[in-house]
Amino acid sequence: MILVTTPTGDIGRRVLSHLRAADRAVRVIARDASKLPPDPQIDVVEGSMADAATIARALPGVTRVFWLPPGDPTLPSAEAAYVGVSQAFCDGLRGSQVTHVVGVSALGRGWSRPAGHITATLAVDDMIAATGVHYRALACASLMDNIARQAAPIRDLGRFFQPTPADLKLPHVAKADVARVAAGLLMDMRWTGVEALPLLGPEDLSFNEMATILSEVLGREIVASELPMEHFRQMMRDFGTSDGMAQAYVEMLTAKNEGMDHLVTPPSRQDTPTTFRTWCETELRPLISG
Numbered sequence: 001m002i003l004v005t006t007p008t009g010d011i012g013r014r015v016l017s018h019l020r021a022a023d024r025a026v027r028v029i030a031r032d033a034s035k036l037p038p039d040p041q042i043d044v045v046e047g048s049m050a051d052a053a054t055i056a057r058a059l060p061g062v063t064r065v066f067w068l069p070p071g072d073p074t075l076p077s078a079e080a081a082y083v084g085v086s087q088a089f090c091d092g093l094r095g096s097q098v099t100h101v102v103g104v105s106a107l108g109r110g111w112s113r114p115a116g117h118i119t120a121t122l123a124v125d126d127m128i129a130a131t132g133v134h135y136r137a138l139a140c141a142s143l144m145d146n147i148a149r150q151a152a153p154i155r156d157l158g159r160f161f162q163p164t165p166a167d168l169k170l171p172h173v174a175k176a177d178v179a180r181v182a183a184g185l186l187m188d189m190r191w192t193g194v195e196a197l198p199l200l201g202p203e204d205l206s207f208n209e210m211a212t213i214l215s216e217v218l219g220r221e222i223v224a225s226e227l228p229m230e231h232f233r234q235m236m237r238d239f240g241t242s243d244g245m246a247q248a249y250v251e252m253l254t255a256k257n258e259g260m261d262h263l264v265t266p267p268s269r270q271d272t273p274t275t276f277r278t279w280c281e282t283e284l285r286p287l288i289s290g
């Protein structure tokens with residue numbers, strides 16, 4: 001039995017779909033079962049993944065787990081949103097039948113300064129590894145899907161905004177690729193030990209280059225605008241992000257601007273082939289055109 005967390009989220013629902021397409025026995029933890037696809041073969045444990053009683057109901061009979069700490073922006077800190085949410089799970093792993101865990105993590109191992117969400121995410125990787133399971137941390141670059149949150153300004157203003165120099169080239173990976181790699185690992189138990197698997201997407205791109213691709217796909221000029229970091233922090237707070245999580249965003253994006261995502265060079269980027277152009281054509285354009 002494979003346990004899938006966040007089965008109603010963007011990555012988790014794709015992982016679930018790959019596993020069910022391969023007819024795997026799956027249990028999910030979901031806060032609201034009515035959001036799940038109608039599939040009688042999915043065993044549902046309703047509750048919060050942060051809750052020890054929910055974890056105790058979810059783990060019996062499970063040998064593999066897809067673990068994605070969602071990073072709730074309303075929690076007081078990145079520590080609470082990642083480490084806190086994963087504590088009961090890590091406690092439950094000890095003494096369970098789980099042998100293999102695949103977790104959604106991030107690039108940044110080896111960065112020496114505070115990096116907000118990344119620092120907390122890497123602490124979760126260490127907690128899971130310390131339980132003794134075989135673990136693959138999917139060390140994701142920034143998700144290209146983040147741009148979808150700006151569908152409204154792209155449509156209405158022809159602009160998107162980021163607190164990053166628009167000519168800085170960074171790796172960006174598609175959620176679809178992350179989910180496919182995760183599902184592949186969950187269905188192939190030949191791997192052992194603890195490793196981080198960098199998922200960087202097919203190429204590094206600057207936000208200016210992304211704007212050019214967006215302009216070509218949408219058939220109108222789209223511009224990438226750099227926001228001052230303090231303006232970005234205020235914007236996050238205006239959207240309901242807690243002060244601690246806004247600080248974590250600032251730390252993370254500052255670290256990315258300073259080179260954190262270039263600490264690793266994977267031997268190959270073939271695992272994550274979705275280009276930004278393909279993502280724009282298949283995912284963003286339908287969203288923009290409604």
Ligand SMILES: NC(=O)c1ccc[n+]([C@@H]2O[C@H](COP(=O)([O-])OP(=O)(O)OC[C@H]3O[C@@H](n4cnc5c(N)ncnc54)[C@H](OP(=O)(O)O)[C@@H]3O)[C@@H](O)[C@H]2O)c1
Pocket residue numbers: 006007008009010011012029030031032035047048049050068069070071072104105106107117121140141142143146175
């Ligand atoms: N953004 C980036 O550039 C980046 C880079 C690297 C890694 N990541 C990681 O990628 C992840 C985002 O994944 P995503 O886009 O798939 O997320 P998403 O679409 O925002 O989905 C979040 C999911 O988490 C569920 N959830 C939230 N709190 C829960 C709780 N307490 N108990 C059970 N379920 C809960 C939600 O369920 P409901 O349906 O009940 O709301 C939903 O299914 C984050 O963890 C982040 O750390 C992001």
